Amino acid sequence: MRLRLPEERPARPPTGYKIAYPVLSQDGTRSGFTGVSLGGGSPYGVLDDARCVYGRRHRPPARRCDCGFHCLHSLSEALGLTCTGAHRRAVVLEVTVLGSYIRYERGLRYARQRVRTVRVGPCACGRPPRRLTDAGWGRPGWRVLGPDCGACALGLTGVTFAEFARLAGGQLKVIPSQRDGPADATVPELMAEAALLQARLDWFQGQLAKFTGREQL
Template identity: 50%
Template sequence: MRQLVRRTPRERSTRPLQGYKLAFPMLSADGSEAGFSGVTLGRTHVYGSSSDAVCAYRMRHSSPGGFCECGFYCFHQAADAWALACDAEYRNTVMLEVSASGKYLRYERGLRYAEQQVRAVRLGRCICGRAAQFLVDAGSGTVGWRQLMPTCIACVGTHPALTPAMFGQLAGGLPVTSDDSPQLAPRPVENELESAALVPLLSAEVALLQARLDDVQARLERLTGSG
């Protein structure tokens, strides 16, 4: 989220500010608690639905520090968070709708701030491109926490999975919904393609190839003096 360039002087909000961000969904080792971890700084720090920023570099200052990169980050617009989720590095994330409060710095496209309340969670895409409907073990994590990833109904297979409602409950009662960003068009099944429509297309290609072959043949004949 480093593209939140051009910052303005530090401010303090009197009312919570709305924002959107990506986070990795996490499940505690004993499966009793859900949380989130950051996508850039503080990947090893797991936070809950309500938390205060701490310095990711363990410096003794209140976060966000003016000369430090620490603190919570969010975008002003949900579309910016969805755009970031297209990057391969962030494919396994979910989007959080957050309320930012306390000390904060305002950037052109977002905020860096001290206090965060997660309001809602939206599951992103499954790796296959369909809207995700479950959370499964991503095969990675940090001490005490397994990282989860959003998965669709077709890819979940026999993997143990959490439903959005179960995850929301373990995260302290958060609403969790499926991603509503634009879908890829479904791929037509091959045998559903009208062969009648394919034939003229193929014939045109064959005709073009044949014309080229004839041309090559004619040139060869001219060069070799045969024919």
């Protein structure tokens, strides 16, 4: 008796989430992504087919192999992976799963994918990211990029989010992480901050006046 997996015929292709590193080709003309696991395979583009990492002559996802693209069902689980030390500077991709796939409890293993959005975490200094710059390592022919606020990695090779999307050759949405901070504050937030500073200055001047008043006694 042969056990067969139940077949699914979804009305629209499934969506999944995964972590990856953005990469820029050595000549700066192409961008893409590379997997986070050791031997994460060769870099892939916005729309790409998986290849068997063991070089076997089958099309991923082969049942007796573990090759193919992988993703998780849940965005929060993918975001959670970026808390681990090794993956702090990885980005979170939202992908459309194309072609055949095998469903697991937490995610899918599949043949073909289109990257839809890239969520970029904060710069190492904690400020919101503005660019993707040379992270200091890579794969042959590819530099891995990391989030940069625009001030920390001055002088290093890098691209803006729009440039990265253009070089990837696809309709890619790049979403910078939203963190409160002066760089990203709205006008009402800045006015509230100014009011607070004014109140502190008033208090400070009041205290100072007491001292100068005493000294005059």
